[in-house]
Each structure stands twice: as C-alpha cells, then as structure tokens.
Amino acid sequence: MKKNIVITGGAGFIGSHVVRLFVNKYPEYNIINLDKLTYAGNLANLKDIEDKPNYKFVKMDICDFDAFYQLMQDEKVDGIIHLAAESHVDRSIKDPFTFAKTNVMGTLSLLQAAKLYWESLPEKYEGKRFYHISTDEVYGALAMNKPEGITPPFSTTASSAKHHLAYGDDFFYETTKYNPHSPYSASKASSDHFVRAYHDTYGMPTIVTNCSNNYGPYQFPEKLIPLFINNIRNRKPLPVYGKGENVRDWLFVEDHARAIDVIFHEGKIAETYNIGGFNEWKNIDIIKVVINTVDRLLGRKEGEDLDLITYVTDRLGHDARYAIDSTKLQKELGWEPSLQFEEGIEKTVRWYLDNQEWMDNVTSGDYEKYYENMYKGR
Numbered sequence: 079m080k081k082n083i084v085i086t087g088g089a090g091f092i093g094s095h096v097v098r099l100f101v102n103k104y105p106e107y108n109i110i111n112l113d114k115l116t117y118a119g120n121l122a123n124l125k126d127i128e129d130k131p132n133y134k135f136v137k138m139d140i141c142d143f144d145a146f147y148q149l150m151q152d153e154k155v156d157g158i159i160h161l162a163a164e165s166h167v168d169r170s171i172k173d174p175f176t177f178a179k180t181n182v183m184g185t186l187s188l189l190q191a192a193k194l195y196w197e198s199l200p201e202k203y204e205g206k207r208f209y210h211i212s213t214d215e216v217y218g219a220l221a222m223n224k225p226e227g228i229t230p231p232f233s234t235t236a237s238s239a240k241h242h243l244a245y246g247d248d249f250f251y252e253t254t255k256y257n258p259h260s261p262y263s264a265s266k267a268s269s270d271h272f273v274r275a276y277h278d279t280y281g282m283p284t285i286v287t288n289c290s291n292n293y294g295p296y297q298f299p300e301k302l303i304p305l306f307i308n309n310i311r312n313r314k315p316l317p318v319y320g321k322g323e324n325v326r327d328w329l330f331v332e333d334h335a336r337a338i339d340v341i342f343h344e345g346k347i348a349e350t351y352n353i354g355g356f357n358e359w360k361n362i363d364i365i366k367v368v369i370n371t372v373d374r375l376l377g378r379k380e381g382e383d384l385d386l387i388t389y390v391t392d393r394l395g396h397d398a399r400y401a402i403d404s405t406k407l408q409k410e411l412g413w414e415p416s417l418q419f420e421e422g423i424e425k426t427v428r429w430y431l432d433n434q435e436w437m438d439n440v441t442s443g444d445y446e447k448y449y450e451n452m453y454k455g456r
Contacts, residue, residue: 082108082153086140086188087162089113091297092211094123095335096159101127103339108132110153112146113162114139118298120440140184147191157207158192159342160185163266165213166300170262171394181265182272185210189276196282208273208284209342214327214354216267216288217250218257219397222325245325245358249403250288252350259395277348285345287338289353290402293422294331295429299441303423306365307430308437310372310383320392322362325399329355330422333415340411351411354402357419362387367420371427 083100087093088111101109113119115137127133138145140162149155163181164170170177189208196206222245258264276282299305306316337353345351359367365387370380407413417425430437 080106080108081156082110083157083159084110084112084149084153084155085159085161086112087119087160089115089119089121089123089135090161091118091123091294091301092292092331092334093161094120094296095294095331096161096338097124097133098127099332099335099339101130101133105132108134108153110149110155111135112138112140112149118165118300120296120298122436122439123296141179141187143187143191146187147194150191150195155192155195156205157342158188158209159338160188160208160210163269165262167215167260167262168300168393170260170265174261174265177261177265178268181262182268185269186272189272189282193276193280193282197280203281203283206283207342207347208276208282209338209345210270210273210284210286211338212266212270212286212288213263214250214288214290214352214400214402215260215263215397216256216258216270217254217400218259218263220248220250220399220401222323222399245360245399245401249401250352250354251403252288252352252406259397274348283347285341285347285349285351287341287351287353288402289334289337290327290329290355290400292329292331292334294426295433296436297331299437302361302364303368303426304430304437306368307372307427308441310369310386311376311431311434313383313386315388316365316369316386317388317390318362318365319390319396321389322360322365322387323398324361324396325358325401326361326364327354327401328357328359328364328419328422329353329415330417330426333417336416337407337413340413341407344411346410351407352402352404353407353413354404355415355419356402356404357415358399358401359419367423368427371423372431375427375431 085097088097097111164177256267258267273284277284293303297304299308369383373380373382
C-alpha cells in the first residue's frame with residue numbers, strides 16, 4: 079500500500095539509519111526526512127539514498143507548528159516516526175530550556191498538527207500511526223548488586239530463556255515507573271506522557287518505544303564510542319566520568335532500526351515496547367574494548383593507548399545502571415538483536431577509521447571548544 083511517512087530527525091544518527099532502511103525496503107512508500115539540521119544533523123549521512131525517487135528532505139524545526147501542519151496537508155501524511163530530539167545529557171545539564179522546547183513542545187507541535195489533519199479526513203485515524211521513539215533514561219536508575227560467580231562481559235541474545243544476571247537482578251520493563259534524573263530524561267518523559275495522552279484523550283493511534291544506548295556508524299562524536307575512537311586515533315585524553323563504574327545496555331543502531339520497522343508495521347496501538355541489546359557493560363570495560371580494538375586495527379600494540387584514560391569529576395545526577403528487558407518485543411513481534419557486541423564494536427570501529435573525512439567534517443571548532451570547556455579544571 080502506498081504510504082506517505084514523515085521521519086523526524088532523519089539526518090541524525092539513529093534517524094539516518096531508519097530513513098535508509100525505509101527508503102530501500104519500501105519503494106512504494108514516500109519517505110519525507112524532516113530535520114532542522116542542528117549540529118548533530120548531517121545530510122552526508124544519507125548520500126547513498128539522496129537521489130532515490132521515494133525520498134524527500136525537508137528542512138524544518140519540529141517546533142514550527144504552522145509549517146508542519148501545512149506539510150501534513152501537502153504531503154497527505156499517513157504516518158510519523160518521531161526521532162527528532164536533543165539527546166545529550168551533558169548539554170541538557172548546561173541548557174535545560176533547549177531540551178524542554180525541542181523535546182516537549184516540539185513533540186506537542188507534531189501531535190497537534192497530526193491530530194488536526196487526520197481528524198479532518200473522511201477516514202480520520204484509520205490507517206494512520208504516530209510512533210514516538212524515547213529512551214530508557216526515563217525510568218531512572220537500577221541498583222547494582224552483581225551476583226557472585228558471574229564475570230563480564232554480560233552479553234546474551236533475546237532468544238535466551240531469561241537474562242543473565244549481570245550487574246543486578248532487575249531490569250526496566252514497560253510497566254516500570256518513570257523516575258527521570260536529568261533535564262534530558264525529564265524532557266523525554268514529558269514528551270512520552272503527551273503522546274500517550276493524545277491517544278487517551280483523542281483516540282490518536284500512538285506507539286511509544288524506549289530504547290537503550292545505541293552505537294554504530296554516523297553517530298555524532300560527542301557520544302562515548304565515536305568520541306573515544308577519534309581521540310584514540312589522535313592520541314588525545316579519554317575523559318571518563320567518576321571511576322567508570324556506571325553500567326549501560328548497548329544496542330547496535332541497525333538492530334534498533336529493524337525494531338522500529340517491525341513496531342511501526344506490526345506493533346499494537348497504544349502499546350509501549352522496550353528495545354534493548356541484552357548487553358550490559360561498565361563504561362570503563364567498554365572503553366578498554368574500544369581502545370584494544372582501535373589499537374589492533376591501527377597496527378599498534380593492543381592496549382598501547384590505555385594510558386589515555388583520564389578520570390574526571392562525575393556527571394551531575396549520573397545514573398548507576400540501565401538495563402532493558404525486551405522480552406515483550408521478542409515474544410509479540412519476533413525481534414531480537416542480530417549482532418553480539420564484540421561483532422558490532424568491530425564493525426563500528428572499522429567504519430570510523432575508514433571514514434575519517436566524515437569525522438573531520440563533523441568535528442568543528444565549536445565542538446572542540448565545547449569539550450575543552452566541559453573538562454577544564456577537572
């Protein structure tokens with residue numbers, strides 16, 4: 079069936095992978111990539127599909143209600159996959175207003191424009207869908223009480239009968255109470271509530287997913303893995319918060335895009351799905367894996383650059399542990415991660431080392447200055 083799909087934030091890290099997947103997999107769809115092109119939006123991420131007949135880019139701020147409402151009418155939009163967001167916790171601590179504006183008011187702008195347009199149609203909400211992508215950070219933090227007799231890395235697949243007891247025996251479930259601890263996660267939690275409220279109040283066909291940390295190609299190098307790959311290559315310090323003991327669940331970005339695809343098409347309206355990699359790592363352990371992988375691929379002695387690790391004052395409100403339970407998504411829709419972490423990190427490091435021109439283009443002077451100021455005096 080012919081569909082007109084808007085993907086917001088489609089020039090960003092996760093968004094570009096989703097746009098590419100949809101453009102290539104569904105030639106019968108018209109895919110409209112809507113992005114403001116802030117520092118983390120980069121059309122170079124989509125050079126390989128920019129001339130496809132079913133792809134269109136629109137530069138727009140999601141907070142511009144009038145412009146988006148007009149786009150809904152002009153493009154006869156059937157579905158929205160909403161990824162556009164301010165997403166870096168450090169930036170949210172320094173500038174919470176921008177996060178509230180983009181993540182909360184921007185989402186509300188999209189919801190209201192979609193509501194008004196779809197309710198004006200004879201079929202109203204039939205065949206329509208508003209899919210909102212969120213984060214596991216809205217749930218707050220999990221306790222770390224590592225059971226005895228288990229050694230890292232804690233990597234399993236979704237097909238396992240149950241999770242390995244990694245750094246604790248609890249996980250984030252779709253029913254976990256929200257408890258955000260940073261301006262970023264608070265803004266995402268608020269946007270999630272608005273999406274669900276539009277279903278409960280107006281009957282809008284909405285879906286929300288909460289995902290764990292993503293890694294892979296095209297990620298802006300303010301995030302841990304691409305930042306450290308670049309710093310190792312150039313033998314710059316690797317700033318590690320606190321003792322590096324914080325635990326995160328990691329998911330390869332292409333597996334997230336696959337999950338978004340199946341949920342958009344087969345997920346149940348008004349449901350929440352958690353998307354995770356079943357793959358917990360302490361920050362310091364993942365950093366050591368990245369160092370060893372970069373050193374090996376650059377022909378250096380493995381572990382040669384471990385002395386680049388520099389411990390800095392911990393981030394304000396730094397959550398101890400995140401861990402997603404994706405059992406619902408696995409059982410209901412048949413999705414599971416395709417890559418083990420060791421395979422995914424090898425693929426990721428190779429991509430960044432082979433695409434230094436891309437890295438050079440996105441690491442501007444403003445970006446370098448931002449990090450210099452962040453770690454000054456620490």
